[in-house]
Amino acid sequence: MEYKIIFKDYSKALKKNKLLGLKCNDCGTVTCPPMMVCQNCAGTNQEIVELKGDGKVVTFTTSFINSEGRENEMPITIVMVELDEGPWIMGNLVDMDPTKVTMDVIGKTVKLGHRVFPGDKYSAGEMARPVFSISN
Amino acid sequence: MRKVAVLGGGHNKFCFNSPKTSVEMLSEVAMDAIIESNLKPKDIQAINVGNVLGDFAEGQGMVQSFFANDIGCFNVPASRFEGACASGSMALRDAVMWVASGYYDIVLVGGVERATAMGTALATRTFAMFGDGHYEFPAGFTFPAAFALLAHLYSDRYGIPLERLKEQMAAVSVQSHEYGMKNPNAQIHKEISKEDVLKSFMVTTPIQLHDACPFSDGAAVVILASEEAAKKLTDKPVYITGIGQASSGKLSSQFQYLPRLRARELASQQAYSMAGLTPKDIDICELHDCFSIASLIAAEGLGFFEFGTAGEAWERGETRLGGKIPINMSGGLKSKGHPIGATGVSQAYELTRQLRGQMADQGRQVDGAKHALMDTLGGDGVLVSVIFAAE
Ligand SMILES: [Zn+2]
Numbered sequence: 224m225e226y227k228i229i230f231k232d233y234s235k236a237l238k239k240n241k242l243l244g245l246k247c248n249d250c251g252t253v254t255c256p257p258m259m260v261c262q263n264c265a266g267t268n269q270e271i272v273e274l275k276g277d278g279k280v281v282t283f284t285t286s287f288i289n290s291e292g293r294e295n296e297m298p299i300t301i302v303m304v305e306l307d308e309g310p311w312i313m314g315n316l317v318d319m320d321p322t323k324v325t326m327d328v329i330g331k332t333v334k335l336g337h338r339v340f341p342g343d344k345y346s347a348g349e350m351a352r353p354v355f356s357i358s359n
Numbered sequence: 360m361r362k363v364a365v366l367g368g369g370h371n372k373f374c375f376n377s378p379k380t381s382v383e384m385l386s387e388v389a390m391d392a393i394i395e396s397n398l399k400p401k402d403i404q405a406i407n408v409g410n411v412l413g414d415f416a417e418g419q420g421m422v423q424s425f426f427a428n429d430i431g432c433f434n435v436p437a438s439r440f441e442g443a444c445a446s447g448s449m450a451l452r453d454a455v456m457w458v459a460s461g462y463y464d465i466v467l468v469g470g471v472e473r474a475t476a477m478g479t480a481l482a483t484r485t486f487a488m489f490g491d492g493h494y495e496f497p498a499g500f501t502f503p504a505a506f507a508l509l510a511h512l513y514s515d516r517y518g519i520p521l522e523r524l525k526e527q528m529a530a531v532s533v534q535s536h537e538y539g540m541k542n543p544n545a546q547i548h549k550e551i552s553k554e555d556v557l558k559s560f561m562v563t564t565p566i567q568l569h570d571a572c573p574f575s576d577g578a579a580v581v582i583l584a585s586e587e588a589a590k591k592l593t594d595k596p597v598y599i600t601g602i603g604q605a606s607s608g609k610l611s612s613q614f615q616y617l618p619r620l621r622a623r624e625l626a627s628q629q630a631y632s633m634a635g636l637t638p639k640d641i642d643i644c645e646l647h648d649c650f651s652i653a654s655l656i657a658a659e660g661l662g663f664f665e666f667g668t669a670g671e672a673w674e675r676g677e678t679r680l681g682g683k684i685p686i687n688m689s690g691g692l693k694s695k696g697h698p699i700g701a702t703g704v705s706q707a708y709e710l711t712r713q714l715r716g717q718m719a720d721q722g723r724q725v726d727g728a729k730h731a732l733m734d735t736l737g738g739d740g741v742l743v744s745v746i747f748a749a750e
Contacts, residue, residue, distance in 0.1 A: 230493045230494070233494075234493075256491075256612075258612070262612060281512065281614075282508045282511045282512040282515065283511055283564075284504050284510075284563045284564050284565075284566075285563065286501065286504050286562070286564075287560075287561055287562060287563060288479075288501065288503065288562050288563060289483070289501065290480065290483045290484035290487050290501060291480035291481045291483065291484040292484070293499065296499060299499045301499050301508065303508055303512075303610075303611060303614075305614070310614065311611045311614035313494070313498045313500065313610065313611050315498050315499065324564075326514065326515070326521050329515050340497035343484075345485075345488070346496070350493055350496075351497070352497035352498050
């Protein structure tokens with residue numbers, strides 16, 4: 224059985240600020256990032272949907288360390304965002320000084336954008352990732 | 360299924376910059392374990408080894424076969440287990456099943472890691488490989504960051520102001536260092552204060568240097584045997600009466616449970632159920648304190664405290680020697696060290712000795728301990744629980 228959305232296609236769409244997920248026709252759950260099956264009922268009766276890219280911050284951290292080769296990205300704020308459609312995804316908070324991000328950011332509504340991680344010697348090429356800005 | 364006993368064990372002093380190779384570290388502690396178990400290498404029928412990053416750290420894959428040969432277990436089947444920081448525990452659980460099934464009578468379980476040879480930047484990169492490499496690593500995912508995300512979520516969900524939670528987290532690290540002082544095999548022998556924790560380098564908010572375990576080199580071994588074989592070899596068998604293991608996916612996929620880790624709750628329920636015990640029956644626990652916040656989440660998930668209250672329990676001393684449930688009398692990953700492939704085997708070694716009453720000399724014996732629980736977390740994806748019982 225083939226994936227409906229493979230990472231390469233998810234990443235390609237994200238580079239156009241389109242966030243792809245899968246909506247389950249049996250239980251209605253939206254799975255994003257995409258998987259082979261519905262993350263709720265494990266069914267395969269799903270269709271590709273484009274999520275709005277709106278959500279709220281559920282947790283965050285500002286990192287002062289990073290992996291080999293990514294030192295120039297520090298400090299960086301990582302967030303988990305609860306999307307309006309239900310699922311959570313991981314991304315970065317941008318347009319805000321990472322050192323100024325506090326617990327107050329939890330619950331703030333955010334809007335999706337993207338950045339591209341060019342990859343390193345341990346990854347198989349570039350990968351787009353979600354970034355979020357606080358929406359007004 | 361047959362009853363499975365732990366015979367002897369071996370454990371080196373965990374350290375930075377080991378001058379010895381992984382094969383050498385593992386061979387040394389294995390020989391100690393074989394001698395303590397009144398065995399010869401030829402008596403070992405199978406070998407399970409936890410090793411995670413030998414490939415990156417030393418350019419050495421499949422340490423299990425080279426190690427087996429080095430200790431004279433010539434041609435003995437040897438298998439490597441890889442489940443990040445729970446690798447040694449997976450090796451142990453699998454070995455329990457081989458002995459319980461009757462297929463083997465004596466199996467050696469080892470774990471080894473030489474992570475510090477990589478240096479901090481590469482070590483951080485390789486550890487991050489145990490998160491999702493495509494959907495989460497690009498955002499800057501590292502393991503300190505994963506637990507930092509959980510810490511802020513924990514503060515928010517349970518309504519504990521961050522400053523209070525930070526004090527509770529500090530109490531965990533202070534206790535670990537206190538008991539680590541008493542463990543001759545611990546990597547870090549240094550008492551620290553709450554103030555030391557709170558003024559240490561900020562790694563990733565809110566996790567500071569002293570909220571985090573170190574990178575480590577080290578090895579540990581325990582030898583398992585059937586009840587029948589054990590009775591001939593030792594007058595102090597300790598039995599493994601419960602095992603459990605569960606998997607989970609990328610961090611974001613666990614959103615319905617976070618900051619709880621569902622896989623831990625399932626793995627420990629399997630072990631409790633198999634042993635016919637509840638959390639109240641456990642006299643001592645070694646749990647996976649890779650970060651101070653991880654200890655709180657673990658102690659709650661294992662059923663020792665209500666959700667959101669483990670920090671207060673640490674502050675009240677309920678996790679100390681003589682407390683409601685003594686936790687990490689070894690110093691834990693924080694002070695004892697965390698050579699990831701070896702960690703689960705080290706926990707098993709510690710608890711076996713506790714149940715045999717052999718820790719009195721070190722001033723950290725839980726008197727009369729009958730039932731012990733170990734808990735190991737590997738990356739985003741595996742939790743292992745094992746219950747031990749004194750005869
Ligand atoms: Zn469904």
